[in-house]
Amino acid sequence: MKALVYRMGGLGDSLLVYPVLEILTNKGYELTVWGNPEYFKLAVRAGFCKRVIFYQPKEDFDLKIVFSKNRELLNSNSSIHINPIPEEKIWVVDYYLKKLGLENEKFSKTLPLAHQPSAIQGSKFKVQDGKLCIVHPGSGSKKKNTDLTFFFELEKFLKKSGFDVLYIVGPAEVEFTNIFKNSVYIEDSLEIANTLLKANLYIGLDSGVSHLSSYLGVPSIIIFGPTDPEVWHPIGENYIIIRYEGCKPCFPNVCEDRRCLNPDFLISEFCKYVKKLEVSQAQIMGIKNQ
Structure with a gap:
């Protein structure tokens, strides 16, 4: 099964969609994200999706989830449109999962991202005693x-x-x-x-x-x-x-x-x-x- 998730926005907006990606991937979907590659490459590294693209794909998908107010975007029988801003006073992640019927699914509370040892880029800053x-x-x-x-x-x-x-x-x-x-x-x-x-x-x-x-x-x-x-x-x-x-x-x-x-x-x-x-x-x- 192939799924497409659309979410354009900043880094924080993108991260708040990660639980949806993780759950769909765990359910066996081959997941493509249409969004800002800079903000979703962490999801690829964590194994939450297969790839990230910046432009609309040409291939077909079994499921399309669109986080956008624009209901004309990717409008088809396989599309689920979700307003990215919650319509009620609820944590945005819970709101997304509720809209998708995934509220009982588990997701990682810590992003499983392997640390890559390196110096602090572009800085001569040195840490003393790990503080x-x-x-x-x-x-x-x-x-x-x-x-x-x-x-x-x-x-x-x-x-x-x-x-x-x-x-x-x-x-x-x-x-x-x-x-x-x-x-x-x-x-x-x-x-x-x-x-x-x-x-x-x-x-x-x-x-x-x-x-x-x-x-x-x-x-x-x-x-x-x-x-x-x-x-x-x-x-x-x-x-x-x-x-x-x-x-x-x-x-x-x-x-x-x-x-x-x-x-x-x-x-x-x-x-x-x-x-x-x-x-x-x-x-x-x-x-x-x-």
């Missing part, structure tokens, strides 16, 4: 980003706690390479994954890199602002979410004051968690999703 915290200071939308003063204060606190700090930046925050000297610019998703796997702790906003960190099993602290973590939280079992509960999620129509991303609040909340941690990796690995 590395990787920070991603951006996201795919500036509406979800906090003021950079938060990261300056965060880095001071992390260094006092014994961590080396490395920033990952990509195309969405390329200007940060001049702001954070201890940063590495990476576009390749496999290289991002390999770099994240070197970390003892990860900190980031609601971004594709944060989703990947959690999915890889790296202990992660993820900051949600205007987006709803009940709907958009990552796959994984070793992460903590920080969010200001004094206001409701409002993305994409974000309010002007954005109290949910106030740097003083975030530092205060962040310190509550990190102060509970010992510097040793064994105790850092004890972070659990709350």
Whole structure:
């Protein structure tokens, strides 16, 4: 049986479809993904699909799953169309599986991606004693980003706690390479994954890199602002979410004051968690999703 899954979107959007790919592959489908190859090549590496393409295939498929609002796309008797944005307040992965009648199927909570040992690409950064915290200071939308003063204060606190700090930046925050000297610019998703796997702790906003960190099993602290973590939280079992509960999620129509991303609040909340941690990796690995 041959199946085609269509999903265009960013890294985080793509990763949230991976459980569907894994389940279909385990059911015996020869799976092709029509999406951004950069974001789905991790699925190929994990064995969740056979190939990824960027343009519409010409061959026939027994099953077509289309994550798009465009119902004319791949419209046929073998097509299942799913709005990529949940129509109810439910975790997006559960929503997808429910729509496909796969809600009772099991999937990996940790992405089975073999680590490829390598130096941190494009960086002379060296880790001392295995105490590395990787920070991603951006996201795919500036509406979800906090003021950079938060990261300056965060880095001071992390260094006092014994961590080396490395920033990952990509195309969405390329200007940060001049702001954070201890940063590495990476576009390749496999290289991002390999770099994240070197970390003892990860900190980031609601971004594709944060989703990947959690999915890889790296202990992660993820900051949600205007987006709803009940709907958009990552796959994984070793992460903590920080969010200001004094206001409701409002993305994409974000309010002007954005109290949910106030740097003083975030530092205060962040310190509550990190102060509970010992510097040793064994105790850092004890972070659990709350």
